[in-house]
Amino acid sequence: MKDKIKSNYSRWLFVLPALIIVGALLIYPIFSSTYFSLTTKHLTKPSYKFVWFKNYISILSDVGFYKAFAISILWTICSLLGQIVIGFSAALALHRVKYFKGVYRILLIIPWAFPSIVIALAWKWILNGVSGFIPNLLVNMGLASGLPQFLSDGSLVFGTLIFINIWFGAPMIMVNVLSALQTIPTDQYEAAQIDGASKLQQFRHITLPHIKVVVGLLVVLRTIWVFNNFDLIYLITGGGPANATTTVPIYAYNMGWGTKLLGKSSAVTMLLLIFLLIVCTLYFKVIDRWEKEDK
Amino acid sequence: MGKVKEKIGSLCCHTYLIILSVVALFPLVWVILSSVKGSGELTSNPTSFLPKEFTFINYKNVIDNLGFTVNIGNSLIIALITTVIAITVSSMAAYGIVRFFPRFGNIMSRVLVTTYMFPPILLAIPYSLVMAKLGLTNTRVGLIIVYLSFSVPYAVWMLVGFFKTVPIGIEEAARVDGANKLVTFVRIVLPLVAPGIVATAIYTFINAWNEFLYSLILINSTDLMTVSVALKSLQGAEILDWGSMMAASTIVVIPSVIFFTFIQRYIAGGMTEGSVK
Numbered sequence: 001m002k003d004k005i006k007s008n009y010s011r012w013l014f015v016l017p018a019l020i021i022v023g024a025l026l027i028y029p030i031f032s033s034t035y036f037s038l039t040t041k042h043l044t045k046p047s048y049k050f051v052w053f054k055n056y057i058s059i060l061s062d063v064g065f066y067k068a069f070a071i072s073i074l075w076t077i078c079s080l081l082g083q084i085v086i087g088f089s090a091a092l093a094l095h096r097v098k099y100f101k102g103v104y105r106i107l108l109i110i111p112w113a114f115p116s117i118v119i120a121l122a123w124k125w126i127l128n129g130v131s132g133f134i135p136n137l138l139v140n141m142g143l144a145s146g147l148p149q150f151l152s153d154g155s156l157v158f159g160t161l162i163f164i165n166i167w168f169g170a171p172m173i174m175v176n177v178l179s180a181l182q183t184i185p186t187d188q189y190e191a192a193q194i195d196g197a198s199k200l201q202q203f204r205h206i207t208l209p210h211i212k213v214v215v216g217l218l219v220v221l222r223t224i225w226v227f228n229n230f231d232l233i234y235l236i237t238g239g240g241p242a243n244a245t246t247t248v249p250i251y252a253y254n255m256g257w258g259t260k261l262l263g264k265s266s267a268v269t270m271l272l273l274i275f276l277l278i279v280c281t282l283y284f285k286v287i288d289r290w291e292k293e294d295k
Numbered sequence: 296m297g298k299v300k301e302k303i304g305s306l307c308c309h310t311y312l313i314i315l316s317v318v319a320l321f322p323l324v325w326v327i328l329s330s331v332k333g334s335g336e337l338t339s340n341p342t343s344f345l346p347k348e349f350t351f352i353n354y355k356n357v358i359d360n361l362g363f364t365v366n367i368g369n370s371l372i373i374a375l376i377t378t379v380i381a382i383t384v385s386s387m388a389a390y391g392i393v394r395f396f397p398r399f400g401n402i403m404s405r406v407l408v409t410t411y412m413f414p415p416i417l418l419a420i421p422y423s424l425v426m427a428k429l430g431l432t433n434t435r436v437g438l439i440i441v442y443l444s445f446s447v448p449y450a451v452w453m454l455v456g457f458f459k460t461v462p463i464g465i466e467e468a469a470r471v472d473g474a475n476k477l478v479t480f481v482r483i484v485l486p487l488v489a490p491g492i493v494a495t496a497i498y499t500f501i502n503a504w505n506e507f508l509y510s511l512i513l514i515n516s517t518d519l520m521t522v523s524v525a526l527k528s529l530q531g532a533e534i535l536d537w538g539s540m541m542a543a544s545t546i547v548v549i550p551s552v553i554f555f556t557f558i559q560r561y562i563a564g565g566m567t568e569g570s571v572k
Contacts, residue, residue, distance in 0.1 A: 010476055014391030017384040018447055025444035026410045029421035036420065090315055093308040100309075106556050107316040110323055113555035115505035117523045118548045121530070121540055122322040125329065128341075131537070133325060136341040167318065175559070221411065228414040231507045235527065249416040257512070262420055269417035276412050284405075 030273075037267035043260035055267035065268070067243065068251040075162070075247055076227045082166035083222060087173025088215075094174070095181045105178075112171040120235035123164050127151055154244050157237055161245055165232060169222060176218050180211040216287040220280055227276060248272050323552065330354070330541040337537055353542035363543055365518055366525035369435065373521060374503035377439050381446035382496045386488075388447075389454035390480055394463070400455065407448045418444060419512050426513055433514055438521070441509045446499045453498070453562070457491030458484070494561030497554045505551060522547045 037055055041048045059065050094104055114122070126133050127150040138144040150160045184207065192202045230249040233239065239246035239254065246254075248268065256265030329337060330353050332346040340347075357363045392400050422441050423432070431437030461484055469479045485492070507523040514520050520528065526547060529540050 011391060011395035014387045014395065014476075014480075018388030018451055021384060021443050021447045022406075022410060025441070026413060026418070026448070029418050029425075030413065032421040032424070033417055036424075041424075086315070090312065093311050097305060097308045097312065100312075104312045104316055106559065108312070108319050109555065109559055110552055111319050113501065113548070113551040114322075115523055115547055115551060116507050117526045118326070118544045119322075121526065121544050122326045125537055125541065126322060126325055128537075131338045131341040133341055140342060167322075171319070175562070220408070224412050228412075228416070230416050235507070249414060252414075252416050256416075256420055262424070266417075266420050269414055269420065272414050273412070273417055276414070280408070280412060 033266045033270060036263050037270045039263045040261075041263035041266070043257065043262050048263065051263075055264045056271070059264065059267055059271065064243070064246075065248075065251065068246050068248050071158075071245065072227060072247040072249075075158075075165075075233075075245075076223060078162045079165040079169065079226045080219065080222055082162060083169040083173050084215075084219070086166055086170040088177055090170065090174045091177035091181060094178055105175075109171040109175060111168050112175075114168065116231035117235055119164065119168055119232065123160075124151065124236060127160065151237060152241050154241050157241060157244055161233060161236060164236065165226065165229075168232070169226070173218060173222070176214060177211060180214040181207070184210045213287060213290050216283070216290060220283045220287070223279065223283070224276060228272070323548065326541050326544050326548065329537065330545045332538060334536065334538050353536075353538040354546075356536070356539045357543045357546070361525075361529065361539065361543070362517075363522075363525065363546065366520050366522045367546065369519060370504055370521040370523075373435055373438055373442065374500050376435075377442040377446055377503040378496050378500045380439070381443055381450050381499050382492060384443075385447050385450035385495070386454055386458075386485070386492055387480070388451050389458050390484060392451070392455055393458040393461075394466075403451075403455075407452045410448045415445075415508050419508060422509065423512050433516055433519060435519065438510060438513055441513065442503050442506065445506075446503060449502070450495050450499050453495045454488070454491065457488045457495070460491075461487050491561060494558040497558045498562055501551050501554055504547075 038052055039048045039050050040055075090108060094101060094108075097104070111119075127135065129135060129147055129149040129152065132147075132150075135144070135147040135150070139147055148156065150156050188206050189202055192206060197205070228249060229247075230253060233245050233247055233250055234253065237245045239250040249272070252265050252268040252272065255268060256262050328344060328346065331349050331351065333348055333350050333352065336343075336347060392403050396403070422444075426432045426437045426441070429437070431440070465487070466479050466483055469483045474482065505523065506521070507527070510521045510524045511527070514524060517525070517528070522543075526540070526543055529536075529543060
């Protein structure tokens with residue numbers, strides 16, 4: 001009996017340090033942000049006032065916020081679609097080939113290892129409007145009359161950023177989809193072949209059901225990551241030109257560290273979190289249903 | 296007929312993978328090649344691949360004149376200490392969840408996904424306020440504490456997947472021999488999941504080494520800057536010296552890439568396995 005009680009205590013010791021860290025570094029800040037979002041907190045001035053929902057009202061009546069929100073949504077959907085299409089197709093191709101599998105795999109995941117600052121510098125240099133490789137190559141090949149300004153031309157910059165984000169994010173999808181593909185027992189395909197199922201039917205009835213939960217979860221994680229992403233856009237374009245790439249995180253950063261209105265900035269980030277919570281709840285509903293179907 | 300079709304299919308796959316590999320690899324190659332070219336060559340010959348004159352002048356500039364070694368040291372210390380703390384705390388927690396709170400496990404992984412949802416930009420505001428209050432702004436300690444916020448949940452999540460592979464029978468045998476929980480954990484379980492722990496540790500290290508936002512917000516003196524922020528500040532220099540920037544980028548990206556290729560087999564699936572199964 002005594003032993004049982006002791007063991008009940010000691011099991012908590014294993015999880016306690018992590019719980020404290022998560023509590024102090026993730027739960028507390030949420031409360032703190034909620035509170036500051038209702039105040040006039042300033043980055044450098046010590047005194048502030050409690051103003052209830054004034055920050056929220058002022059943000060929700062700012063056209064700039066809606067624009068940033070729309071750009072965020074577009075940025076997330078385009079990046080995610082691209083990452084999934086490329087990552088998924090690469091995984092299928094990789095799953096199929098017999099030779100050089102390991103070599104391709106290593107080469108293809110390299111972008112994933114890049115720090116965001118190096119992604120930014122590398123692509124800024126490759127796409128540089130004066131001495132960049134790609135603009136000059138396009139001119140030399142006769143495909144462009146003047147050097148294209150991929151990162152400062154308002155009509156090109158968004159597409160360029162999406163491309164860079166796909167370049168960076170597709171490997172993660174590929175690796176995870178590939179490992180899910182490898183768990184599918186091959187005898188199921190053999191049986192299907194004997195039954196005369198086409199490749200497309202095999203894909204629909206064997207491959208997809210096996211990997212959809214993993215893919216679903218990946219989509220949730222990537223949605224969150226891409227939507228919250230600050231580094232890439234901040235480092236490559238800083239939100240410009242003329243706010244063409246200002247997403248909600250950039251908008252919040254400019255408000256908090258540019259105009260120093262931390263209270264208002266907190267309110268923006270709270271709206272961001274609420275939006276993500278709603279989206280993810282919907283996602284999880286779908287995934288839960290899939291998991292139940294499997295059982 | 297079937298054989299020919301098979302061959303064409305495989306040829307298509309190879310072609311596709313080769314194109315993707317070229318796109319994936321090109322920036323790394325280009326950064327390295329640019330780092331060993333002189334500044335004249337960089338601007339006069341933007342599309343030539345191999346350097347006409349191989350030079351280390353950019354590296355010399357980065358290390359001697361820009362004091363980049365200090366930043367490398369900062370990043371190394373911060374990433375290393377973050378990793379040690381995060382892995383110690385997380386491997387205990389992951390083991391605890393798998394063995395002592397099995398029912399709690401599913402909720403726990405949802406909680407971890409939820410923490411992943413917190414926008415870093417949201418957390419950055421309270422962090423900067425709290426660190427200012429504690430006098431930890433512009434210190435390595437402050438940054439390490441903040442780095443635990445993303446390292447620990449992630450590491451727990453990955454490690455849960457690895458700990459699930461340890462058969463419980465082995466531990467019970469040890470328990471019968473009179474070993475207590477901690478001894479069982481350290482002597483029996485840890486060695487079994489060592490590869491998983493090493494992979495998770497390397498992944499944690501890379502993420503800390505690569506981090507940008509918190510470092511930007513919490514550190515403002517040059518001699519405490521991490522490599523990411525120091526590189527960013529190079530960009531703000533008066534003359535945009537691409538050769539030096541590419542040399543510094545090479546120094547920063549090479550360790551990440553090398554470590555990453557080592558652990559790539561382990562992180563495959565580590566991310567989703569911890570929670571799905």
